[in-house]
Amino acid sequence: MFSSIRSLWIVFKHMFRRRETVQYPDEKPYLAPRYRGRIILSKDPDGGERCVACYLCAVVCPVDCIALQATEDEHGRRYPDFFRINFSRCIYCGLCEEACPTYAIQLTPDFEMAEYHRNNLVYEKEHLQIEGQGKYPGYHFYKVAGLKIGGKDKGEAENEDKPVDIRSLLP
Amino acid sequence: MPYVYIDGKKFEVADGQNMLQVALSLGFDLPYFCWHPAFGSVGACRQCAVMQYKDENDEKGKLAMACMVPATEGTRISIKARQAEEFRKSVIEWLMVNHPHDCPVCDEGGECHLQDMTVMTGHTYREFRFKKRTHRNQDLGPFINHEMNRCIACYRCVRFYHDFAGGDDLQAFAAHDHVYFGRYEDGPLESEFSGNLVEVCPTGVFTDKTLKQHYARKWDLQTAPSVCHQCSLGCNIIPGSRYDKVVRVLNRYNREVNGYFMCDRGRFGYEFVNSPDRITNALSRTDRSSDFEQVDDNAALDAARKSLGEAKGIAGIGSPRASLEANFALRELVGQDNFYSGDSERQKTLTDEVLTVLRNGPARSASLHDVEQADVVLILGEDLTNTAPMLDLAVRQAGMTKPAHNAKKIGVDHWHDAAVRELMQGERGPCFVATPTRTKLDKFSTRALRASAEDITRIGFAIAATLDDKAPAVAGLSDETLAFVEAAAEALREADRPVVISGTSLGSRHLIHAAANTAFALCKEGNAAELAFVLPETNSLGVSFLDAPSVDEAFEKITRGDIDTLVILENDLYRRIDRATVDSALNRCKRIIALDHIMTDTTGQADVVIPVAAFTEGDGTLVNNEGRAQRFYQVLSPGKAPEESWRRLLALAGANRRNGTTLDDICSQLFDTFPAFGDRLRIAPGARFRLVHQRIPRASHRYSGRTAMTAHINVHEPQPKTDPDSPLAFSMEGYHGKPPSSLIPFFWAPGWNSVQATAKYQAEVGGPLRGGDPGLRLIEPRPDAARSYFQPEPKTDSSGNKPSIVPMYHIYGSEELSSRAAALATRMPEPYIAIPSADRESHEVSEGDMLSLTIGNREFQAKAVVRDDLPTGTIGIPIGLGPFVGIDPNASVEIARGVTS
Ligand code: SF4
Ligand code: SF4
Ligand code: SF4
Numbered sequence A: 001m002f003s004s005i006r007s008l009w010i011v012f013k014h015m016f017r018r019r020e021t022v023q024y025p026d027e028k029p030y031l032a033p034r035y036r037g038r039i040i041l042s043k044d045p046d047g048g049e050r051c052v053a054c055y056l057c058a059v060v061c062p063v064d065c066i067a068l069q070a071t072e073d074e075h076g077r078r079y080p081d082f083f084r085i086n087f088s089r090c091i092y093c094g095l096c097e098e099a100c101p102t103y104a105i106q107l108t109p110d111f112e113m114a115e116y117h118r119n120n121l122v123y124e125k126e127h128l129q130i131e132g133q134g135k136y137p138g139y140h141f142y143k144v145a146g147l148k149i150g151g152k153d154k155g156e157a158e159n160e161d162k163p164v165d166i167r168s169l170l171p
Numbered sequence B: 001m002p003y004v005y006i007d008g009k010k011f012e013v014a015d016g017q018n019m020l021q022v023a024l025s026l027g028f029d030l031p032y033f034c035w036h037p038a039f040g041s042v043g044a045c046r047q048c049a050v051m052q053y054k055d056e057n058d059e060k061g062k063l064a065m066a067c068m069v070p071a072t073e074g075t076r077i078s079i080k081a082r083q084a085e086e087f088r089k090s091v092i093e094w095l096m097v098n099h100p101h102d103c104p105v106c107d108e109g110g111e112c113h114l115q116d117m118t119v120m121t122g123h124t125y126r127e128f129r130f131k132k133r134t135h136r137n138q139d140l141g142p143f144i145n146h147e148m149n150r151c152i153a154c155y156r157c158v159r160f161y162h163d164f165a166g167g168d169d170l171q172a173f174a175a176h177d178h179v180y181f182g183r184y185e186d187g188p189l190e191s192e193f194s195g196n197l198v199e200v201c202p203t204g205v206f207t208d209k210t211l212k213q214h215y216a217r218k219w220d221l222q223t224a225p226s227v228c229h230q231c232s233l234g235c236n237i238i239p240g241s242r243y244d245k246v247v248r249v250l251n252r253y254n255r256e257v258n259g260y261f262m263c264d265r266g267r268f269g270y271e272f273v274n275s276p277d278r279i280t281n282a283l284s285r286t287d288r289s290s291d292f293e294q295v296d297d298n299a300a301l302d303a304a305r306k307s308l309g310e311a312k313g314i315a316g317i318g319s320p321r322a323s324l325e326a327n328f329a330l331r332e333l334v335g336q337d338n339f340y341s342g343d344s345e346r347q348k349t350l351t352d353e354v355l356t357v358l359r360n361g362p363a364r365s366a367s368l369h370d371v372e373q374a375d376v377v378l379i380l381g382e383d384l385t386n387t388a389p390m391l392d393l394a395v396r397q398a399g400m401t402k403p404a405h406n407a408k409k410i411g412v413d414h415w416h417d418a419a420v421r422e423l424m425q426g427e428r429g430p431c432f433v434a435t436p437t438r439t440k441l442d443k444f445s446t447r448a449l450r451a452s453a454e455d456i457t458r459i460g461f462a463i464a465a466t467l468d469d470k471a472p473a474v475a476g477l478s479d480e481t482l483a484f485v486e487a488a489a490e491a492l493r494e495a496d497r498p499v500v501i502s503g504t505s506l507g508s509r510h511l512i513h514a515a516a517n518t519a520f521a522l523c524k525e526g527n528a529a530e531l532a533f534v535l536p537e538t539n540s541l542g543v544s545f546l547d548a549p550s551v552d553e554a555f556e557k558i559t560r561g562d563i564d565t566l567v568i569l570e571n572d573l574y575r576r577i578d579r580a581t582v583d584s585a586l587n588r589c590k591r592i593i594a595l596d597h598i599m600t601d602t603t604g605q606a607d608v609v610i611p612v613a614a615f616t617e618g619d620g621t622l623v624n625n626e627g628r629a630q631r632f633y634q635v636l637s638p639g640k641a642p643e644e645s646w647r648r649l650l651a652l653a654g655a656n657r658r659n660g661t662t663l664d665d666i667c668s669q670l671f672d673t674f675p676a677f678g679d680r681l682r683i684a685p686g687a688r689f690r691l692v693h694q695r696i697p698r699a700s701h702r703y704s705g706r707t708a709m710t711a712h713i714n715v716h717e718p719q720p721k722t723d724p725d726s727p728l729a730f731s732m733e734g735y736h737g738k739p740p741s742s743l744i745p746f747f748w749a750p751g752w753n754s755v756q757a758t759a760k761y762q763a764e765v766g767g768p769l770r771g772g773d774p775g776l777r778l779i780e781p782r783p784d785a786a787r788s789y790f791q792p793e794p795k796t797d798s799s800g801n802k803p804s805i806v807p808m809y810h811i812y813g814s815e816e817l818s819s820r821a822a823a824l825a826t827r828m829p830e831p832y833i834a835i836p837s838a839d840r841e842s843h844e845v846s847e848g849d850m851l852s853l854t855i856g857n858r859e860f861q862a863k864a865v866v867r868d869d870l871p872t873g874t875i876g877i878p879i880g881l882g883p884f885v886g887i888d889p890n891a892s893v894e895i896a897r898g899v900t901s
């Protein structure tokens, strides 16, 4: 009896509280940049594709909804030939972003992805790729890696010495 | 059996081992780099450090390298001691000082021993703030990619390439932390075993270039236990596929067969399954002058069935490059009397002779492992490097047997690699090579002799006669030959475990007899002599078990008009028999039904072509040159490639047979019909086999992309296909523990992602797999058989000046299927005609001339190559290259004049 009256009282009190309901979609909520929504693929500071097709996002994905195939350009730069995310399976856990060694794959605060047909939720590389660097400006994997690619010879990466002359015996 | 103590626990261990081996065998995780079970220890990398204690009262202990500590009675070590752990962690840290930030773009990633060891030791953060040393890479040819920055200078590559496999062109260069592993200059690695660097190198310095073209991580591959189809040795392999395409082949450890290694033909020859010449659609046509039309499979099967129904006489031609099951299914379809073995009469006689010798003689057929253990080797007529590459590698190891014995006598264990080699001073055990041309093994032999096939035969008989005077003698040997015979006979007589190696590549039956006589004579002396014969194809011996007549006999019946319809199973007849003969036989046939996986000249002559599975797409059983029956399993999921030929043939035999549609069904029929094959379940478990009620998954538990890889076609994931033929599953789900040895789809253990995980599957490190090595030996010797010696052939009169053929073989090019593999094809030599330098003048040719010659009555043209190692009076013909197929080495040959250079 007492608890019923107490409940009624609490409900009654709420009539004088500030309204929390947001008039979505007329009013958009604020979502922090780290909110985990639609996944994008970002680009290097110099505009090259950031993804190096290392398969780490694919392997860490708990629902296995990322599939890609690595390929290389004629100078040895590796990139994905195709890159597909099946968003109808994605649980937006953000593990792919955690795993990505190049900051290529990022989750964005866009969650408005409703579709009438599931197959419209299958995104290919052209749907995922954005022009900018996303949340992590400045990082350029190939500038750190030892691999030689077009425009960056051996020894030209950050923190690298010039290639050694193996025919020299000098220390 | 000594007792040792590891971390305070007492263990009984095998004799003559080191503590690293012992610890790994006991299941401890102890990091290492430079030690390899096949090469032994050098103590170079300092990674396997442990604390060693004098006795139970020693509390201080000292740091020692486990791989250099002999496991003798009372040895005490601690793996867990803090000092040792810290030391191992710092070693990794030092190695990582110069290591590039490459894992995401490194092909080794995910199966990298360095990654595993880094995680195992707990090193996580690079604190070194100075610059990294860098290297330039080399172009090492079509097989191996080079990325020198990643090197940790463990020296395994040169120890394999140079010390173990005897290659010259990979060396360590430069000094201190500049040390560089590569060739003197860019260029393809010359060794036939270079592909093993991919597995031997614990880092991503050497990686598989064919994999790189469609790179996928190890965890993403669908793999299955398989057997190499590219020569008669049947090395065990693991092909891996991604997105329904085979992307690489890895070695599969089987101590009795190939151990840790395989040859480049086997490793890179797989690419033929991705060739544009693959038959993907059934083809049919109404008459042979018109073009093929693509038809659907059932229409082709109906057409074939109709032709069989209308036929006046049928012949089913089997194939030594197809599985036992496929051959047997064809035999079932056409009936025993109409089944032909698929070999030419010439080859069939040779293979049958080998089988008889092995079955009825007192000499045991040697496995590759047996050859490695042999202390004296005699090679009669085979250019092993090119006809049975891994046998060549085994012979190179056999050279170590005797020196290792000698080292043992003065207390140096065989695993003490550097010490044993120091002691040897380049000395090798006795090895005698008699071949028509130079071979790569000459360098490792005690004596190498150049002689014609006929003379080699006589050498074999002479050695036998020297060993046992009851063996028939031969007269009239030259002094040089006599010296060879004497030396070989003496070494063989002294041997504890001699092996005689020969084969059919020179096309001589008497040569097989000569080898047999030598081995028999040795057995009579009480030695456990072994015999190894090289055969031309993967299932040559298996087909011989089926005991069917040769293709020539089928052709005869065609000529007589008894046969008008042919069913040809995975066989290019033009590679076996003279072109004109095949043409005339095929032209006489009303209907030709060919089953194959790749277009050949023979399928080009057919009326109906039925596509069938290549070795990665189906299951089957093969018998290798040792007489070991081995099972290979389907790698690609069903529906992604044509069905096995045995399935197609059974479908042809009766549209709705209820029984006889799975591998088990056809196997049990086959094994019932031919009791010589023994018990099929001893080759591999049947399809109903389960572990904890589960199948064995073909994919790792971290196989990725399942819900996206086909989502662009259909967003609903397809159900994994069930495998009616084996206990393996086309999926990542199932029992993830250790399967029986014949069903190991990949080597993996927690913390061990690289091939080094093999150790976890072995009964003891470097020993047999748990539960015994896969495969079933079908032939055992009969030690007490009343052995009779073979008689030598009378010496032919060589006064006529017709030259004879020396068949010359090439690892890249002589085998049919691998020569259609993209990377391998770039290493194939151009077709040539080899002229002995002594005969250059009489033939009036010089190097590079375009030469025309007739073999039998067929004409050939190719560039002349002058060789100083060819016996005079011969002409070298490169078997399998360009037009040089279907050649009888005993045919007459004549050089036609008047061709311009
Ligand atoms: S983890 Fe990053 S770099 Fe690697 S494949 Fe995924 S998106 Fe590309
Ligand atoms: S060798 Fe191993 S540790 Fe080094 S970059 Fe390659 S995967 Fe990473
Ligand atoms: S190349 Fe590989 S095997 Fe050779 S020393 Fe370097 S890390 Fe070791």
Ligand code: SF4
Pocket: B228, B229, B230, B231, B232, B233, B234, B235, B258, B262, B263, B264, B265, B266, B267, B388, B389, B390, B391
């Ligand atoms: S030796 Fe023969 S069976 Fe072994 S890998 Fe090479 S080709 Fe294959």
Ligand code: FES
Pocket: B020, B031, B032, B033, B034, B035, B041, B042, B043, B044, B045, B046, B047, B048, B049, B065, B066, B067, B068
């Ligand atoms: S493995 Fe023992 S020192 Fe290298």
